[in-house]
Amino acid sequence: MEDIVKISLLYDFYGPLLTEKQREYFELYYFNDLSLNEIAQNYNVSRQGVFDNIHRSLEFLKQCEEKLGLVEKFLSQKKALERIKLQLEGILPHLDEYSGEILKKAIEALDKLVKEGWE
Template sequence: MEDIVKLSLLYDFYGALLTEKQREYFELHYFNDLSLNEIAQHFNVTRQGVFDIIHRSLEFLKQCEEKLGLVERYLKQKKVLERIKSQLEEIRPYINSEGSGILERAIRDLEKLVKEGWE
């Protein structure tokens, strides 16, 4: 179905817009790998009810992305940052000792942005 990384990003960006029940079912199914039956038994509801909530939640997250495009923008920016980091690493041999500290700090800052996002 959906790539778990893409689902995680959709949830990270838009999950706060879901109801508490939607978030709980979504997390249990996609992130804790519980089956629909297991979730239904835990909450004493029908499997179909769990399916409907998870399905509607996923569709809502996709609609948010279609309208706002935050995940796509984030992935594009991440790719650009990775390319800039690579280019900086390529010029490393041409930098004198004075400039190497600045270059290393810039590369570390880019690595942090790529790994941790814009926090």
């Protein structure tokens, strides 16, 4: 099984491009932990139909990432921000009180970006 974090990121970035039915099945399977049989029973469709829908949806999300690379760019930028934050924290002890306070605020802003993303 693929890493659920990677699947979640793909869905966060490209999920709105799926049809409503694809999003429903995808969310139920990956995020609400329903089985293929449970989804099939709830929607009165075959298990194979649910499987095909979810499989096609995931493949579509992967194709979007291959073409656009937004998840990869996001993760790369997040790592870069984390490195910058660490470098700034290393400078902090060498500053006077006033400059240190300004830098602390900048570090807090960076930390917020890293933790919350660009929502």
